[in-house]
Amino acid sequence: MEPALEVARLRVRFGETLVLDGLSFAVERGTTLGIIGPNGAGKTALFRALIGALPHDGTLRWAEGTRIGYVPQKLDVERDLPITAAELLAAKCRVAGADPGEAVHAFGHVGLAPAAASMPIGSLSGGQFQRLLVAFALIGRPNVLLFDEPMAGVDEAGQESLGETIHDIQRMHGLTLLLISHDISVVYRYADNVLCLGHGVPCFGPPREMLTGERLAELYGGPLHYHVHDP
Amino acid sequence: MTLDPGGLGLELAMAVAAGLVGCFAVLRRMTLAADAMSHVALPGIGLALLFRLQPLLGALATLLLGTLLIWGIERRTRLPIDTVVGVVFSAALAVGSLLTSGEELIDALFGGAGKVSGLQSALGAAAALAVIAFVLASRDRLVVSLISPDIARTSGIRVAALDLAFLVAFSLTVALGLRFLGVLLMGSLIIIPAATAKRLAGSLRSMFAISVAIAVASATAGTFLGAALHRPPGPIAILVASAFFLVSLPRRRRA
Structure with missing residues (x-):
């Protein structure tokens, strides 16, 4: 079966700076790709190229x-x-031409209390707002999810449950998930493959091979402490 | 001075358009830009008077030209819209004041209550309705692109085209209000009611309603009080709108 995404020799520049160079990988349908790397490694630039918001060279095929x-x-x-x-x-x-019922469904799906529906979005807590963005992304029946640090600004307990929610949704609907995360243990737990961007040549492979102490030290330019939950 | 029903109808339609366009101008953090942008009409008015053309046509021409210019500069340089507009169009005010002189300048800056022809009323009303229809029909796309242009892109919205359409609607609204309020004050009738509504409203729906109500009330008060006091309507309309804003300051809104 044709993969959900194929990327070959992808190159993205910001002015004179080459942010991504010669990046190649593929994502099979219904799998989760975790993307890790230090700040400035080009993770968000990769996503923005994938959605067509940044000009790029090379092949990028959905x-x-x-x-x-x-x-x-x-x-x-x-x-x-006041929205x-x-x-x-x-x-x-309405923009996605989806049934209005999808909004109600998505709202419940991400575990937001019905009372939050009538609250202005600026008054939601960090965790509620991230859940709202996940609900927003689910409307219009997507088959691919691109989540860039979806747990940022969420407290630790909330991160755990939001991570579970995202994983459940991905599995239940057989969605392809591309997940950027600073949290190595989240990537270890949920990803089928990991793409490491950072110092040196980008690497791609299953978590057990990619997330070794040595590789991470090389990637982040120093020793990294993290906690792996066994699946 | 007698009140002109055609002119009054046009003012009300313009006020509704200003109230609606203003909501998204304020939400898009274009408050200062919106004010400065209205100044670009002045060189157009100056040039039109110089060549004995209809001043409004000159204003509309430079407004649309200015709109294309800021849209282009913003896209190419990714500078914040406030910076682009602030720099480019303060210059327009300077050029305009050199081209326009005496009483014409005062009218162009602050507006007047002159009579409008039937054709002008009809064209103005059509333009106001077009702006109102655009904002109402595009509100979902405007909301999504306001939250994040990247989310808007993945939702199938053509963000650059939508930005341009919004700026054109904005310019058209400024042009509609020029006769009544002038280039210095028209930006304020777009911004002040919406800024007041933003403080008071707890939802987009209520923000629309409050903003339109304040814009219409201010324009109407400007016309009637202006006629009664033998003063131009524009400054009175803006004072009334500012009073609404001041009253809204101590109130903290919503549930």
């Missing part, structure tokens, strides 16, 4: 019929923005 649900890195939303959570999801339903 399978036919790909519908992307995207959660960008922590958004800076004004605290006094309610329900209004935001309803807007997405």
Whole structure:
């Protein structure tokens, strides 16, 4: 079967700086790719190239019929923005031509309390807002999810449950998930393959081979302490 | 001075358009840019008077040209829109004031209550309706791209085209209000009602309603009080809008 995404010799520049150079990998349908690397390694640039927001060279091929649900890195939303959570999801339903019922479904799916629907999005907590963005991404029946640090700004207990929620949704609907995360243990637990961006040549492979102490030290330019939960 | 029903109808339609366009101008953090942008009409008015053309046509021409210019500069340089507009269009005010003189300049800057022809009223009303229809029909796409242009892209929204359409709607609204408010004050009728509504509203729906209500109330008060006090309507309309804003300051909104 055709992979969900094929990337070959991808090259992205910011002005004179080469952010990504000669990047090649493929993502099978229904699998999770974890993307790790230090700040400035080009993780977000990769996502932005994948959605067509950044010019690039090389091959970047999505399978036919790909519908992307995207959660960008922590958004800076004004605290006094008078748009309610329900209004935001309803807007997405109409833009995506989705049934309004999908908004209600997505809302429940990510574990947001019904009372949060009528709250202005600026007054939601960090965790609630990230859950809302995940719900937003799920509307329009995407088959690929691109999540850029979806747990950023969420407290530790919330991270655990949001991680589980994302994993459940991905498995239940057979979605392809590309997940950027600073949390190596999350990547270890959920990813089928890992793409490491950073110092040296990018590496790609299953977590057990990619997430060794040696490789991580090389990637982050120093020893890294992390805790692996066995699946 | 007698009140002109055609002119009044046009003012009300313009106020509704200003209230709606203003909501997204404020939400897109274009508050200062919106004000400066209205100044670009002045060189157009100056040039039109110089060549004995209809001033509004000159204003509309430079407004649309200015819109394309800031859209292009913003896309190429990725500078914040406030910076681009601030730099480019303060210069427009300078050029405009050199081209326009005397009483014409005062009218162009602060507006007046002159009579409008039937054709002008009809064209103005059509333009106001077009702006209102655009904002209402595009509100979902505007909301999504406001939250994140990248999310908007993955939702199938053509962000650059939408940005341009919004700026054109904004310019058209400025042009509609020029006769009434002038280039210095028109930006304020777009921004102040929406900024007040943002403080008071707890949802987009209520923000639209409050902003339109304040814009219409201010424009109407400007017209009637102006006629009664023998003063131009524009400054009175803006004072009324500012009073609404001041009253909204101590109130912290919503549940």
